[in-house]
Amino acid sequence: MKSPSFCLLFFLFFTHTDSHGQLAEQRKYPKRVSSVAAHQKEIQRSSALNMVDPQTLIPGLIYDLRYATEQNFTRKRMYPKGTRSSFLRVAAAKALEKAADSLRQYGLGIKIFDAYRPFRVTLRFWKLIKDERYVANPSKGSGHNRGIAVDLTLYDLKSGAELNMGTGFDNFSDTAHHSFENLPAPIARNRYLLKSIMTQAGFNALETEWWHYALPNPSAYSILDIPFKKLNIKSINH
Structure with a gap:
């Protein structure tokens, strides 16, 4: 029978090892904002960092949030069941509003597949596909994590x-x-229209994904890891 002192040392060793491993894992990734309180402090410093639902600004904008369903590359639901709307930083939402205004003259509207993405979901994506052409490396964070x-x-x-x-x-x-x-000419025209309108509104395109657009200067925005249900700021004065 092992002595109590041996058992205590055994427990302390593995507790320390586990804690050290968790700390090392944390250090692999950039600093992020993980609570509403911390996000509110950001907003106090600059209202431009506020997160808003772009649907509150843009008439006719609709959602088809694929990661709230199994209709995505993972074949798993990555967002909480019932997630029906998303968020963007004020600057991104206003840029998207500008794009929507331009599209309306063509009789077209915007359908969003994804916008804000909690950092924890990016970690899950990276475990499935470690290819930076299609999935953001969590060591850098992504535009989706930043709300842009x-x-x-x-x-x-x-x-x-x-x-x-x-x-x-x-x-x-x-x-x-x-x-x-x-590509057939009509499809090429559709892509060109989307790209030209979005870039004129201030977004940058991602070469490998016709659907992905982000604001420049990502380092100006913190990485967020706040669950959707807690990030419940609905609108801004604009």
């Missing part, structure tokens, strides 16, 4: 039909790349 990136497509405001972009969302083939040229 949006995955979207266009739809006809009258019929509700999505415009054909040549691939679906989360397609990891070369066909989804902006540089892919072997």
Whole structure:
């Protein structure tokens, strides 16, 4: 029978080892804001860091949040069941509002597949696909984690039909790349329209994903890891 002192040493050793491992894991990743209180302190320093639901600013904007369903590349629900809206920083939401205003003259609206993404979800993605062309490396964080990136497509405001972009969302083939040229003319025009409107509004495109756009200067925005249900700021005065 082992002595009590041996058992205590054994317990302390593995507790220390486990704590050290967790600390090392934390140090691998950048600092992030993980509570509403910490986010509120950010907002007190600069109202531009506020997170808002872009649907409150943009008439006709609709959501199809794929990560709240199993209709995504993971085939798993990554967001809480019942998640029906998302968030963007004020600057991103206002830039998207500008894009929506331009699209309205074509009779088109915006459908969002994804916007804000808690950092913990990026960690889950990285475990599945370690390819920075398609999944953000958590050691850097992503535009989605910062609330400045949006995955979207266009739809006809009258019929509700999505415009054909040549691939679906989360397609990891070369066909989804902006540089892919072997596209029928109508699809190429649809992609060009989306890209031109979004870049004119202030977003940058991601070469490998026709649906992904983000504001420049990501280092100006903190990485967030606040659950959707706690991030319940609904609107801003604008």
